[in-house]
Amino acid sequence: xxxxxIEKATKSYGAVRVLNETxxxxxxxxxxxxxxxxxxxxxxxxxxxxxxxxxxxxxxxxRNSRMNEVKPADRNIxxxxxxxxxxxxxxxxxxxxxxxxxxxxxxxxxxxxxTEVAELLQITPFLDRKxxxxxxxxxxxxxxxxxxxxxPDVFLFDEPLSNLDAKLRVDMRTEIxxxxxxxxxxxxxxxxxxxxxxxxxxxxxxxxxxxxxQLGTPQEIYDNPANMFVAGFMGSPAMNLxxxxxxxxxxxxxxxxxxxxxxxxxxxxxxxxxxxxxxGRDIVLGIRPEFMTDPDSAxxxxxxxxxxxLPVDVVEPAGSDTFVTIALRGKGAxxxxxxxxxVKAGERFKFAFxxxxxxxxxxATEKRIA
Amino acid sequence: xxxxxxxxxxxxxxxxVLALFCIYYLMPLYVMVVNxxxxxxxxxxxxxVALPEAWTLAPWKSAWSEAQVGVEATGLRxxxxxxxxxxxxxxxxxxxxxxxxxxxxxxxxxRGSTLLFGFILFGCFIPFQVVLIPMARMxxxxxxxxxxxxxxxxxxVYGISFSTLYxxxxxxxxxxxxxxxxxxxxxxxxxxxxxILLPSSGPIAVVCVIWLFTNIWNDFxxxxxxxxxxxxxxxxxxxxxxxxxxxxxxxxxxFAGAIIAALPTLLVYIVxxxxxxxxxxxxxxxx
Ligand SMILES: Nc1ncnc2c1ncn2[C@@H]1O[C@H](COP(=O)(O)OP(=O)(O)OP(=O)(O)O)[C@@H](O)[C@H]1O
Ligand SMILES: [Mg+2]
Numbered sequence: 239x240x241x242x243x244i245e246k247a248t249k250s251y252g253a254v255r256v257l258n259e260t261x262x263x264x265x266x267x268x269x270x271x272x273x274x275x276x277x278x279x280x281x282x283x284x285x286x287x288x289x290x291x292x293x294x295x296x297x298x299x300x301r302n303s304r305m306n307e308v309k310p311a312d313r314n315i316x317x318x319x320x321x322x323x324x325x326x327x328x329x330x331x332x333x334x335x336x337x338x339x340x341x342x343x344x345x346x347x348x349x350x351x352x353t354e355v356a357e358l359l360q361i362t363p364f365l366d367r368k369x370x371x372x373x374x375x376x377x378x379x380x381x382x383x384x385x386x387x388x389x390p391d392v393f394l395f396d397e398p399l400s401n402l403d404a405k406l407r408v409d410m411r412t413e414i415x416x417x418x419x420x421x422x423x424x425x426x427x428x429x430x431x432x433x434x435x436x437x438x439x440x441x442x443x444x445x446x447x448x449x450x451x452q453l454g455t456p457q458e459i460y461d462n463p464a465n466m467f468v469a470g471f472m473g474s475p476a477m478n479l480x481x482x483x484x485x486x487x488x489x490x491x492x493x494x495x496x497x498x499x500x501x502x503x504x505x506x507x508x509x510x511x512x513x514x515x516x517x518g519r520d521i522v523l524g525i526r527p528e529f530m531t532d533p534d535s536a537x538x539x540x541x542x543x544x545x546x547x548l549p550v551d552v553v554e555p556a557g558s559d560t561f562v563t564i565a566l567r568g569k570g571a572x573x574x575x576x577x578x579x580x581v582k583a584g585e586r587f588k589f590a591f592x593x594x595x596x597x598x599x600x601x602a603t604e605k606r607i608a
Numbered sequence: 609x610x611x612x613x614x615x616x617x618x619x620x621x622x623x624x625v626l627a628l629f630c631i632y633y634l635m636p637l638y639v640m641v642v643n644x645x646x647x648x649x650x651x652x653x654x655x656x657v658a659l660p661e662a663w664t665l666a667p668w669k670s671a672w673s674e675a676q677v678g679v680e681a682t683g684l685r686x687x688x689x690x691x692x693x694x695x696x697x698x699x700x701x702x703x704x705x706x707x708x709x710x711x712x713x714x715x716x717x718x719r720g721s722t723l724l725f726g727f728i729l730f731g732c733f734i735p736f737q738v739v740l741i742p743m744a745r746m747x748x749x750x751x752x753x754x755x756x757x758x759x760x761x762x763x764x765v766y767g768i769s770f771s772t773l774y775x776x777x778x779x780x781x782x783x784x785x786x787x788x789x790x791x792x793x794x795x796x797x798x799x800x801x802x803x804i805l806l807p808s809s810g811p812i813a814v815v816c817v818i819w820l821f822t823n824i825w826n827d828f829x830x831x832x833x834x835x836x837x838x839x840x841x842x843x844x845x846x847x848x849x850x851x852x853x854x855x856x857x858x859x860x861x862x863f864a865g866a867i868i869a870a871l872p873t874l875l876v877y878i879v880x881x882x883x884x885x886x887x888x889x890x891x892x893x894x895x
Contacts, residue, residue, distance in 0.1 A: 285788075288788075288792060289792075290788050290791065290792070309791075310788075310791045310792045311791065311792060311793070311794035311795075315792065316792065317788075317789065317792050319785045319788070319789060320785075321783060321785050323783065323785040323786045323788065323789035325786060325789075325790070325803075325804055326786075326808055327804070327807035327808050336790070336793050336795075336803075337792075337793035337794060340793050340794030340795050340799065341793075341794050384789075384793075
């Protein structure tokens with residue numbers, strides 16, 4: 239019984255199921271981000287909350303009242319669209335005013351609210367312009383202003399930043415975060431940018447193929463991915479997912495990795511204790527680039543740092559970091575080194591693996607096993 | 609220098625040909641205008657192409673208000689009025705209905721809406737002659753036979769396929785997110801249509817209006833088939849004017865009458881023509 243409940247909701251277009259049974263509960267004031275690759279059903283789910291798409295089965299409740307049959311206008315929601323959807327024939331003023339007008343807000347009150355919102359979003363100078371005469375960032379703010387005047391129960395955002403250039407996107411991201419902290423309104427926000435998801439949300443729902451793969455706080459999603467998809471999707475650069483073999487020996491569990499040149503090396507796998515019976519089994523080892531570093535950058539607190547000398551394949555300086563690729567069989571593994579490092583492509587170099595942060599996945603089911 | 613010179617020679621040749629075509633197409637208009645200002649004697653005297661020796665407005669006056677049209681000597685004036693009474697409501701209603709159809713077919717799609725659009729489109733290809741008899745029967749049953757409202761009805765039925773086609777294609781390119789945003793803002797079916805879609809439909813509305821106006825104004829077959837003496841449109845009256853003169857053929861009056869009949873469409877093109885091209889383009893570029 240939360241603020242916004244999505245219960246066993248599904249969506250089909252004819253015979254095509256695009257959203258499988260989904261359960262999400264959102265508390266008042268939460269910032270939930272729906273994230274996932276293109277076509278996974280994020281917009282569909284958001285539109286179902288908005289009432290723009292019907293719910294095939296299941297239920298959506300806001301403040302504990304069923305919304306399935308309620309018209310979008312009566313759900314007390316506001317929505318910002320990916321393309322902003324500003325009415326081209328109206329001025330900025332008209333755009334912001336339209337929703338209030340439709341809801342029967344008296345004129346004086348409308349004007350007051352518009353002034354207030356325009357002030358907040360710094361769009362006062364453009365109030366008399368048409369949307370066609372605004373830049374992308376300004377349009378984005380107008381779209382936001384239109385939503386803000388409504389004082390809704392829930393804000394719905396569908397990729398509001400995807401049309402902006404990189405710098406403006408970062409600025410607007412901060413603005414949205416500030417706005418949420420200031421207003422405390424519940425927000426459901428769709429994006430396929432995992433940085434946006436991690437920075438903005440209080441909780442994240444990672445979606446793929448019409449299913450919610452994992453729902454949790456950004457920390458949980460990042461530190462405890464439930465499966466290979468979530469592990470690979472969240473984080474930049476992505477987590478290394480490496481084919482490996484489990485070995486049980488006198489020193490405990492080990493994972494064995496094959497190099498391109500046919501040699502192999504082993505690392506202890508502390509999480510593997512529960513997997514003692516899995517000796518010889520193939521797994522997928524998941525380890526993030528920041529836990530494969532040069533020995534000096536390794537986390538000094540961790541007691542599971544293991545050093546291995548390995549051949550370096552590619553070195554990519556990226557400003558604050560240098561990304562170093564090791565040629566493993568079938569697939570390169572990327573490590574994150576400090577910016578100024580002596581490592582050179584083609585040479586051997588000592589890597590520090592933080593094995594307390596490594597995971598094992600089942601290659602068949604893609605689920606996490608340790 | 610040589611390429612430029614040969615270029616300009618080619619260009620003069622091109623202009624020459626274009627000028628010839630221009631004269632060729634304008635010749636009939638010139639003949640009509642010139643002869644409508646001549647006394648009949650000058651025409652029968654053989655000088656069709658020459659400028660009038662004695663300019664006169666009498667043929668115009670006669671065509672407008674005095675000439676024998678059918679049985680009475682009323683001139684074309686009452687029929688001109690009939691045509692307007694017919695064309696204005698027919699164009700307005702057909703355009704609005706087409707816009708509404710286009711709106712529903714693109715933004716409120718339902719099961720079978722594509723099929724329905726297919727059927728409506730089919731209406732564009734039905735030849736006029738096929739519907740004459742069933743339509744006469746229909747009009748009789750509705751009590752509209754031989755009246756201006758009857759003609760309006762016929763033209764609406766015929767025009768709706770075209771106006772639907774125009775608006776549907778235009779609205780297909782219109783972002784659906786705008787409609788959704790308006791719905792969330794609390795706008796209903798008609799508010800979305802009148803406040804959001806229609807104000808952005810200028811170019812296609814112009815195309816539609818020009819198309820319908822010229823077709824309905826120039827229609828002869830329906831006018832001749834479904835009207836009585838007092839509800840005849842301009843085209844039918846013009847025909848009667850030309851046919852009915854029992855004695856001498858008053859060519860100068862006929863020319864003046866024909867020009868009067870063509871004036872409204874000419875005017876519509878001049879006023880709205882530049883939007884016409886723009887409207888035709890906008891659909892194709894966006895789609
Ligand atoms: N009207 C429709 N009929 C059939 N399938 C549809 C319809 N609308 C969407 N889909 C399908 O539903 C799936 C989910 O679409 P949705 O728009 O929710 O994706 P998304 O996660 O928002 O993707 P993106 O990041 O590209 O916006 C897609 O595979 C899409 O092809
Ligand atoms: Mg989407």
